[in-house]
Amino acid sequence: MTYRLAIMISGRGSNMIALADYALQEDVDADIAVVIADKPAAGLDVAKARGIPVQLIDRQDYATRQDHEAAIMNLIDSLDVDGVFLAGYMRVLSAEFCQHFNHRLFNIHPSLLPRHKGLDTHQRALDSGDKTHGCSVHLVTAELDDGPVLIQREVEVLDADDADRLAARVLTQEHIIYPMVLGALASGLLNVSNGDIEMNIGVLPGVIPNAPAPINWPH
Ligand code: GAR
Numbered sequence: 724m725t726y727r728l729a730i731m732i733s734g735r736g737s738n739m740i741a742l743a744d745y746a747l748q749e750d751v752d753a754d755i756a757v758v759i760a761d762k763p764a765a766g767l768d769v770a771k772a773r774g775i776p777v778q779l780i781d782r783q784d785y786a787t788r789q790d791h792e793a794a795i796m797n798l799i800d801s802l803d804v805d806g807v808f809l810a811g812y813m814r815v816l817s818a819e820f821c822q823h824f825n826h827r828l829f830n831i832h833p834s835l836l837p838r839h840k841g842l843d844t845h846q847r848a849l850d851s852g853d854k855t856h857g858c859s860v861h862l863v864t865a866e867l868d869d870g871p872v873l874i875q876r877e878v879e880v881l882d883a884d885d886a887d888r889l890a891a892r893v894l895t896q897e898h899i900i901y902p903m904v905l906g907a908l909a910s911g912l913l914n915v916s917n918g919d920i921e922m923n924i925g926v927l928p929g930v931i932p933n934a935p936a937p938i939n940w941p942h
Contacts, residue, residue: 726753726909727804731812736766738810745902753909756802818865828863840868845886
């Protein structure tokens with residue numbers, strides 16, 4: 724059965740595009756039901772240009788976080804999706820929201836969790852003198868950037884790095900591992916529906932359909 728996902732963004736949406744480019748391949752059984760943004764985001768136009776349904780649910784139009792999240796939840800519930808992928812969604816979600824989508828809510832985070840939860844991860848990796856840095860895809864729980872990690876990719880921190888250079892190399896890896904998680908879910912290789920991670924997909928790139936190659940961004 725086709726794996727249906729919603730993607731939530733706040734900005735340029737390069738991870739969303741990596742997911743979309745992967746899902747749009749013929750032999751990948753996944754369908755993007757909607758891309759949602761919490762503010763006018765460049766990524767919405769990019770998604771629209773690819774024929775993906777988009778919805779701006781602007782935080783400014785809602786009096787409270789609860790009302791805003793309720794609007795997002797109602798939309799996603801009406802679309803009968805299997806998973807919700809946070810892709811550069813920059814708001815902290817309430818425990819209620821996380822619970823509502825329990826075991827169906829995924830996030831990509833630009834660090835090797837549990838190191839560097841929160842913001843400014845690249846600068847913090849440099850400031851800490853880390854020799855390696857990277858990115859993680861994890862299940863979302865009510866605790867910020869704390870849910871079970873599904874897959875990580877490392878990059879070496881180079882002497883010449885500043886935060887932007889490091890971020891760019893990490894982003895290239897993000898564009899590989901997030902589609903990989905989607906591929907594992909869509910092909911049934913990964914099942915997290917009861918909260919147990921039945922397989923560490925870090926070992927699977929060879930068997931996920933069309934395991935994604937690095938995508939150059941912008942493109
Ligand atoms: C990505 O690096 C993503 O990992 C990060 O924001 C960037 C979004 O870029 N997410 C977080 O920091 C979440 N706390 P994108 O809009 O091009 O995908």
